[in-house]
Amino acid sequence: MALATTKPAVAAVQPRVPDVRRRKLAGSLLVNGILAFICLLWTIPTIGLLVSSFRTRENISSSGWWTIFPHQEWASVRQIPLTAGLSLDQAVQVEGNTVTDDQLRAGVKLPNGQQLKWANRRARLVDVEEQHWTANTNFTLANYSSVLGGQQYQYTTPDGAVHTEQGQNLIGAFISNLTIAIPATVIPILIAAFAAYAFAWTRFPGRGLMFAMVVALLVVPLQLALIPILRGYNALGITGTYLALWLAHTGFGLPLATYLLYNYISQLPREVLESAFIDGASQFTIFTRLILPLSVPALASFAIFQFLWVWNNYLVALIFLSGTPGTQVLTMRLADIVGSRGQDWHLLTAGAFVSMLLPLTVFFALQRFFVRGLLAGSVKG
Amino acid sequence: MQQTIELDPQKSLQPLPGTWAPGRFWAAFAALIVTLALLVVGFLFLRGDFNAPNSPTPQWITAIFAIVWGVGGVGVLFTVLNTLVEALPEVWRARIQPYIFVGPAIIFLSAFLLIPIVQTFYQSFFNSDSTKLVGLDNYAAIVTDQGMLESFRNNMIWLFLGTTSCVVLGLLVAVLADRSRFETLAKALIFMPMAISFVGAGVIWRFVYAYTPVGQEQIGLLNSIIVSLGGQPQAWTATQPWNNLFLILVLIWMQTGFAMVLFSAALKGVPTDLLEAARLDGANEVQTFFRVIIPYIQGTIITTTTTIAIFTLKIFDVVIVMTGGQYGTEVVATQFFRQFFNNQNYGYGSAIAIVLFIAVIPVMIYNLLQLRKQEGF
Numbered sequence: 001m002a003l004a005t006t007k008p009a010v011a012a013v014q015p016r017v018p019d020v021r022r023r024k025l026a027g028s029l030l031v032n033g034i035l036a037f038i039c040l041l042w043t044i045p046t047i048g049l050l051v052s053s054f055r056t057r058e059n060i061s062s063s064g065w066w067t068i069f070p071h072q073e074w075a076s077v078r079q080i081p082l083t084a085g086l087s088l089d090q091a092v093q094v095e096g097n098t099v100t101d102d103q104l105r106a107g108v109k110l111p112n113g114q115q116l117k118w119a120n121r122r123a124r125l126v127d128v129e130e131q132h133w134t135a136n137t138n139f140t141l142a143n144y145s146s147v148l149g150g151q152q153y154q155y156t157t158p159d160g161a162v163h164t165e166q167g168q169n170l171i172g173a174f175i176s177n178l179t180i181a182i183p184a185t186v187i188p189i190l191i192a193a194f195a196a197y198a199f200a201w202t203r204f205p206g207r208g209l210m211f212a213m214v215v216a217l218l219v220v221p222l223q224l225a226l227i228p229i230l231r232g233y234n235a236l237g238i239t240g241t242y243l244a245l246w247l248a249h250t251g252f253g254l255p256l257a258t259y260l261l262y263n264y265i266s267q268l269p270r271e272v273l274e275s276a277f278i279d280g281a282s283q284f285t286i287f288t289r290l291i292l293p294l295s296v297p298a299l300a301s302f303a304i305f306q307f308l309w310v311w312n313n314y315l316v317a318l319i320f321l322s323g324t325p326g327t328q329v330l331t332m333r334l335a336d337i338v339g340s341r342g343q344d345w346h347l348l349t350a351g352a353f354v355s356m357l358l359p360l361t362v363f364f365a366l367q368r369f370f371v372r373g374l375l376a377g378s379v380k381g
Numbered sequence: 382m383q384q385t386i387e388l389d390p391q392k393s394l395q396p397l398p399g400t401w402a403p404g405r406f407w408a409a410f411a412a413l414i415v416t417l418a419l420l421v422v423g424f425l426f427l428r429g430d431f432n433a434p435n436s437p438t439p440q441w442i443t444a445i446f447a448i449v450w451g452v453g454g455v456g457v458l459f460t461v462l463n464t465l466v467e468a469l470p471e472v473w474r475a476r477i478q479p480y481i482f483v484g485p486a487i488i489f490l491s492a493f494l495l496i497p498i499v500q501t502f503y504q505s506f507f508n509s510d511s512t513k514l515v516g517l518d519n520y521a522a523i524v525t526d527q528g529m530l531e532s533f534r535n536n537m538i539w540l541f542l543g544t545t546s547c548v549v550l551g552l553l554v555a556v557l558a559d560r561s562r563f564e565t566l567a568k569a570l571i572f573m574p575m576a577i578s579f580v581g582a583g584v585i586w587r588f589v590y591a592y593t594p595v596g597q598e599q600i601g602l603l604n605s606i607i608v609s610l611g612g613q614p615q616a617w618t619a620t621q622p623w624n625n626l627f628l629i630l631v632l633i634w635m636q637t638g639f640a641m642v643l644f645s646a647a648l649k650g651v652p653t654d655l656l657e658a659a660r661l662d663g664a665n666e667v668q669t670f671f672r673v674i675i676p677y678i679q680g681t682i683i684t685t686t687t688t689i690a691i692f693t694l695k696i697f698d699v700v701i702v703m704t705g706g707q708y709g710t711e712v713v714a715t716q717f718f719r720q721f722f723n724n725q726n727y728g729y730g731s732a733i734a735i736v737l738f739i740a741v742i743p744v745m746i747y748n749l750l751q752l753r754k755q756e757g758f
Contacts, residue, residue, distance in 0.1 A: 028560070035557045038550075039570045042634065045585045046573070048602060052588065064600050179444035183451035190455050191485045198482035207479075210487055215752050217494045219741045221695045223717050223734040225497035227504065227727055241428055242447045251493020254486055283478055284463040312578030314698045315714075319722070331580040331698075338584060338702055345588065345600070352584040356577050363576035367569060371642050 053349035054139045060345045067136040074107070074115060074129040082124040094126055143350035168347060170354050173333045177358075179242055180317075180329060181310045184249035185303050191250065192257030193265075193299065197291050199258070200266035201273065202283070211262070217255040225251075226319050233320065244320045252316070253306050260373065264298035265291060301373030304366050308359050330355040406468035413461045420458070423450040459485075498738070505731035509724070519732035529733075532711045538625050539632070539693040539712060546633045547689050548682065551640025556670070558641070559648050568645065572638035579635070583702030586631045590617040590703075621709040628710060631699050636692065640685050647681035648674065687744050694740050713737060 051065045067073070080094060088101040094116055099108050104126065107117040119127040147168050198204070199211050229248060233239040268291070276286050292299070314331040321328060334351050341347060363370060427447055459481075466477050508515050523529050554571055558564045574582060591601030592614055599605040604614040617627045651674055659669045675682070697714035704710045706719070713733060721730035 031557050031560045032563065035554070035561050035563065035567050038554060038557075039567050042571050042574070042637075044602070045589050045634070046577075049585045049588055061600065063598055064602065064605050066602070066605075175441055175444050179447050182448050186452045187455050188489075190452075190459070191489065194459065194481075195483040195486035198479045202479045202482070204476075204479035204483075207483075210483060212749060212752065213487075213490060213495065215748050216745050217490060218748060219691055219744050220494060220498065221691075221714075221734070221737045221741060223695065223714060224501050224738050225494050227721060227731060227734070228497035228500035229493060238428055242444075243424065243427055243451070246451050247489075248493060251489045254489050255494070258486055282467055283482075284460075284467065287482075308576055312576075312581075314578065314580050314701075315718075331578050334578075334580050334584065335702055338580075338587070339705065345591075348584050349588065352581045356581050359576040359578070360573070363573065364569070367572075371572075371646075 049349050049352060052345060053143055053353045054141070055136075055346075056138060056140050056142065057344075057346040059136060059138055060349070061343075063136060070133055070135045072131045073134045074117070075132045075134070076119065076127040077114065077130050078128050079119050080116075080126045080128060082126060084124055086124050143346045144354070147347055147350040147354060168333060168337065168351060170330065170333060170351060173328055173330045174354065176242075177311055177329050180245045180249070181307055183242075183246045184253070184310045185307045187246060188250045188253040188257045188306060189261075189299055189303060192254055192261050192302075193292065193295065194287065195258050196261035196265045197287050199262050200268075214255050214258045214262075218259060220255075222252055222316065226316075230319060240321055245317065248316055248320060249306075249310050249313075253309070257302050257306065260302050261295065261298055264295055268294055297369065297372065300366070300369040304362060304370045305373040307362065308370075311359055402468045406465065409461060409465040409468055413465060416454075416457050416461050420450070420454050423454070455485075501731045501734050504727055505735050507728045507731075509726040509728055511727055515728065519729050522729060523732055523736060528711060529716060531709060532713050532716045535625055535710060536694065536696075536712045539629055539696055540690055542626070543629045543632045543636075543693045543696075544686060544690045546629070547636045547640045548686055550633065550637045551685070552644050552682075554637065554641045555644035555648055558645060568638075568641065571641055574635040575638045577635070579631075579698030580702050582631055582635055583699055586627075586634070587618070587703060590627060592616040592619075618704050618710075619708045624704065624708055625710055628699055628703050631703065632693065632696065636689055640689065643681055643685045644678065647678040651677050687747070691741055691744060694737060 048065045051068060052060050055065065055068075082092065082094065086092060091098045091100045094104075097108065097110065097116065099116060101121075104116060104118045105121075107115045107129070109115050113130065115129050117127050117129055119125040148171050149169065195214075199207060230239065233244050238244045272290065272294070273286060276290055281289070312331065314335060317329045317332055318335075321332065330351075334348075334355055337344065337347055337351055423446075427443070427450065462481050463478075466474055466481050469477065504511050505519055506514060506516060554567070558567045561567060577585075588600075589602045590604075591599075592604055593599055593601075595614060599608050599614055603617060608614055618624045655673060655677070656669060659673045664672065695714050696712055697718065700706055700710055700712055700715050701718075706712075706715045711719075713736065717730055717733040717737070720726045720733060724730075
């Protein structure tokens with residue numbers, strides 16, 4: 001009976017299968033197409049930076065980074081010298097073509113596919129150019145050496161003068177970053193883990209109030225605390241030291257660390273802790289032998305989160321370190337280069353990539369933990 | 382007789398009663414003194430070494446010393462304090478130990494957030510060097526100053542446009558990725574900017590927006606596209622008021638990944654039978670999305686939106702790196718920095734910070750109300 005009733009339905013569906021499949025395919029193409037487009041938009045800026053950091057100073061400033069791909073480009077075939085000092089107020093004759101100064105700047109297309117363009121306007125030299133297939137694959141590591149080791153670099157300006165500039169010593173800043181980021185990650189984790197354990201598994205007067213304080217401070221903008229802390233640091237004489245940064249980052253990172261670890265530690269199975277107590281273990285032993293090893297996923301999540309935050313932070317470093325050249329961090333140096341040498345793209349591209357190298361490595365290697373940390377702590381301000 | 386453990390009906394666990402051990406107590410006390418002394422010596426060395434104009438120690442040695450001192454110091458201090466407390470008589474130990482555990486966290490939170498916030502509030506009623514009470518003058522200056530008003534306007538644009546775009550785009554990508562075979566790859570690529578500093582992102586986007594005068598080769602991607610389509614190259618970050626939008630684009634680039642990750646996890650949590658029930662009832666994809674999925678992940682949408690909103694309120698690095706606050710792009714946080722750093726007007730700077738604080742108070746109250754619903758508090 002059942003078979004009899006379902007049969008016609010199946011028969012009716014049968015001819016529509018190719019149609020359904022086609023629609024499914026179209027849907028999947030649409031989804032993947034839009035997704036690929038967004039991904040492309042999201043990655044191209046970074047790729048441009050990476051590619052440019054390996055191009056020479058002259059190449060970066062004279063052509064876009066996408067010219068590393070094969071493309072058609074105007075290339076000089078021969079040159080036509082005009083009369084020296086020829087007035088450019090009116091149109092001039094170049095091999096029978098009447099052209100103006102402005103046209104020569106932009107390039108004048110000729111009927112035979114060639115174009116006329118200034119080779120050197122001051123010397124009244126005109127290029128005759130033809131389109132050629134070409135790819136700008138002139139790569140170099142020089143940018144990285146001028147940005148890392150403080151190596152000098154030279155360049156020639158259009159008027160022929162040779163300039164020598166001092167490069168940047170970002171290796172020092174890199175070490176500073178590590179020196180700041182490692183303790184500023186480990187110290188708050190340790191302190192927060194102890195606190196989270198006490199909040200989760202012991203009862204004491206003031207517990208609720210203290211935890212409310214942790215939650216309230218999660219969203220407080222740092223700006224509120226900076227001025228008084230700086231004054232305190234000045235009084236102690238520690239402005240400009242690593243210590244100043246560790247303490248500040250510890251304080252600023254603690255609300256999130258405590259909240260995140262509390263959420264995890266309070267969910268640990270009660271039986272495990274009970275059996276440890278029955279065995280006569282002290283609170284401290286239970287914490288170090290049991291809680292810490294069991295909380296590794298949560299600790300790792302927060303560690304990555306805090307490490308990236310401290311590494312990438314600019315404002316806190318700027319306020320507490322700016323007077324001390326030896327302790328400057330990568331973000332400060334990079335922002336300095338932007339401010340003073342904003343058009344030196346060979347320094348900026350390589351410098352930016354140096355600052356991104358470690359965070360990107362950490363990110364791609366430990367993405368799973370990072371994501372978990374974000375999911376657990378998404379209330380942070 | 383076998384010892385029985387009384388368990389608190391709530392979560393609290395108490396260890397076995399210990400015994401008062403004076404010997405251990407005094408040994409731990411001595412260890413505490415030694416630890417503190419070593420920490421002070423290390424501190425003086427680090428302070429001296431950095432304040433010296435040309436430090437004789439190579440930087441990496443100082444760095445390793447600093448790391449060992451900082452990380453080791455905290456670990457040793459905890460251990461020693463605990464040994465001290467565990468040598469106390471049982472009654473005292475049970476009473477004191479939780480405070481040893483939460484104490485350092487509470488001290489740090491008070492010293493670096495709570496007390497400074499109160500001080501900032503207090504200072505906001507004083508003049509530039511905190512010597513003279515000026516009442517509400519700083520606040521009056523904030524609401525009348527033309528530059529400040531422009532900053533508020535810009536911050537509002539950041540808040541609404543930035544937050545909405547991140548949330549909508551993040552949701553879109555999460556939904557698309559959920560239906561794609563390339564989910565992991567796509568999510569990693571969209572998410573990647575979150576690992577980059579705002580300063581680094583600023584450099585990346587300055588390069589995209591780079592502008593050279595008409596007739597010269599455009600090395601910025603955006604202008605190159607405009608020119609090849611026959612348009613005029615634009616100085617994107619200098620043209621008011623549209624330049625604010627181009628700065629906000631950098632935020633969208635960085636924070637969409639954050640929204641996407643949260644939404645993606647929430648989407649995976651929508652029960653399949655719920656979706657199937659909706660489809661059986663004849664709902665199409667769009668209806669299912671707006672009537673079933675959106676209400677189900679509402680909580681995530683609220684947290685994501687508030688987190689990004691708070692983020693946009695404090696936006697600072699992007700503006701500093703892209704325009705330095707010129708061309709009408711100043712926001713509240715850059716104004717704060719300018720008053721604080723360039724003008725050393727602490728009173729005015731503090732008042733600006735308090736304005737930021739007032740803006741996040743609703744979120745803070747919401748979080749605290751959520752906490753009260755949670756078990757255990």
